[in-house]
Amino acid sequence: MARKKVVQTTEYTVTRIAYCVGDIPDELSKLAQALGDLRSELWNKYGSLQAWGIDKNTIIKNIRNTPELKKLYGAERFNLSSEIWERTVQAVIDDIHAVQEAAIVQVIRKIYSIFKPEKKQVVKGKKTILVDHLETSFRDEVIKSLNSQEWQQYPLISRWVRQYYKRGHTWVNNQIVINTTGNTMKGKVSRKGKVTTYQIPGFMDGKKVAWISIPILTGRITPKAGRLRFIINNSPIVELHYPKTTKIEVSPNKDSLGVDKGFTEGFYGSDGIAYASGLGSVINDASDRRTKKNKKRQKLFAISIKVAPARRQRILENNLGRKKAGKLDRKKRYYITQLIRTDTKKIFDSYGEVVAEDLSKYIKGKNRAKAVNRRLNEWSKGELQKALDEISLRKGGVVKLVNPAYTSQVDHRNGTLLGKRLGDQFLTFDGVVLQADQNAATNIKIRGSDLKITRFMNKEQIHRILLERTALFLADNGHSLESAVSMGWLDEKHHPQGKPPRRRR
Structure with missing residues (x-):
């Protein structure tokens, strides 16, 4: 076509x-x-x-x-x-x-x-x-x-x-x-x-x-x-x-920036700058405050069931309304929107193209604690993408979406699966410690020009490609996938046959 x-x-x-x-x-x-x-x-x-x-x-x-x-x-x-x-x-x-x-x-x-x-x-x-x-x-x-x-x-x-x-x-x-x-x-x-x-x-x-x-x-x-x-x-x-x-105000700079969408900060750029920082604290505070408030409201509701009808109606009208709660929720959403869009505008003032993850597909997650799930449900990933789309149009920029699979588990220096992410750190196989979000953002930027990994490819195909690149890199340095797992360079979950058997001495 x-x-x-x-x-x-x-x-x-x-x-x-x-x-x-x-x-x-x-x-x-x-x-x-x-x-x-x-x-x-x-x-x-x-x-x-x-x-x-x-x-x-x-x-x-x-x-x-x-x-x-x-x-x-x-x-x-x-x-x-x-x-x-x-x-x-x-x-x-x-x-x-x-x-x-x-x-x-x-x-x-x-x-x-x-x-x-x-x-x-x-x-x-x-x-x-x-x-x-x-x-x-x-x-x-x-x-x-x-x-x-x-x-x-x-x-x-x-x-x-x-x-x-x-x-x-x-x-x-x-x-x-x-x-x-x-x-x-x-x-x-x-x-x-x-x-x-x-x-x-x-x-x-x-x-x-x-x-x-x-x-x-x-x-x-x-x-x-x-x-x-x-x-x-x-x-x-x-x-x-x-x-x-x-x-449209077109930015004269045509450079490209990879951004990693995050919870603690809205975007972390491949240039090492955190954009919309403080987003996570706003979400956590609002979520915890609403949870405490709802627990108290539930106690009042339980009391209202046991009292006389006239008093129950008084409690429902004066103590369990949604006007103030709705006002606080709108205030929080407006603040988050302003925080995200202000820094998104800064991105397009400095860069002509932004490469970002395509997170529109539903991602099957792990079994998490209720508090973690509650906070993740507050995550404004839709607002992040909306800000990129709308402000890129206003600033004459370009947004390129790429496949997000394994972007946080790849070492951007060599494009292999050697290394492991621990919190905000990415521990490489040769002992160098990278900032995990910046490493992921750089991988996203590189993936924007990767001809083999396409946007709609499933994660199994991407894992196979990355594993082939890892095997070639190890072969050039005189190692294999089995030896990389035994030395702790490669996580055993990436090995094609799972955890390889230990060699007898």
Whole structure:
């Protein structure tokens, strides 16, 4: 399959939030509830495989032109204007397609790990070499089929799709989506001082639209381009989520940096610098504080069961609420996000490319203590990768993901499995002590240009390659794998036959 052309952009888009000023109209909540019912019905209908590979505008035309679908999902059933109905349908189908795209990524990983491209002979100079024959490759054929519903003719691909794509439902009933560039929205946005007033189409009053005015404090700008989303939260406060386009600040430095994602610090670079240091202490403190608090709450709850109903209700309302706990949790998340993103920006100010581990795959762990599992569940590895992806786009940088297998168990100086990691130290076979995280980060950087170890390769294949490199290195120095194990250079778990037998003297 031909590689897509990479278009160099000079701008990026982020989502910003502005807040409503003044009273919230009652019609707004009723409109959000009606749109929530529409959103739920659409997810029930198209949240399975029915919207797979079908354009959202095609789905809208089918609903409008098919009497049965129009009766169930049309604007008339919910008494909505055509404009706001269409924007909601578009947003729902976009969300469904986003979930399907996430499943396609997982299926493509499986395809690349199982199917290999066909080879053809090509004469290059005086030599005949084998190259990938992309035109007749079955792997590329099944990958192309994922763009439509043709994959259903392949039983194995069908099983993988159903394994990774779980049909969805939604109960979101507090959002209103509009598009200020539509014809019916012209002249419906006004500004006075720092407040922008939006008039959005509400329910239908006969053949006329009942417009709803919402004043939003937007400051010096007037958001009126693209898709706008009004969200009514529990406060209740109306939030306006709108897109903001900003120019990319390209870093002049094109050097590459390998980063090891960690728990104690967010990233440890191959340059020996710890980025987002202190992340582990924030997570540990928050986890321990919440555990102590929950133990005390559980005692109160046990007491409330044994007392009179009136006193029980008083305890539940005044002592076991979630407002303060939710506020502390949000404060912690905001602090972690700021800590990670501040130092991630420093990385892209100095480097043009970052090589990182691909930790999106579920890793089967060991049986750990409850306290350790609790703290690891707080680990913001998703926020770390999100920060890399978003800030690299804003700074014009590149993020390259590599296979994480054995990156912390390899000596970066020779690329072998000789040595052992103990905490923050990596003990090499020749007695040199390396910083373990920096060693792992350097291995990650080297793996970015390793042609044999690919991103989606399983760990058994990687272990076989590393063991071959270790055996070659030992052979050049007059040793074997057995002698390396007996001398303590190589961990016995890496030996192909396990622990070798001891030689009799």
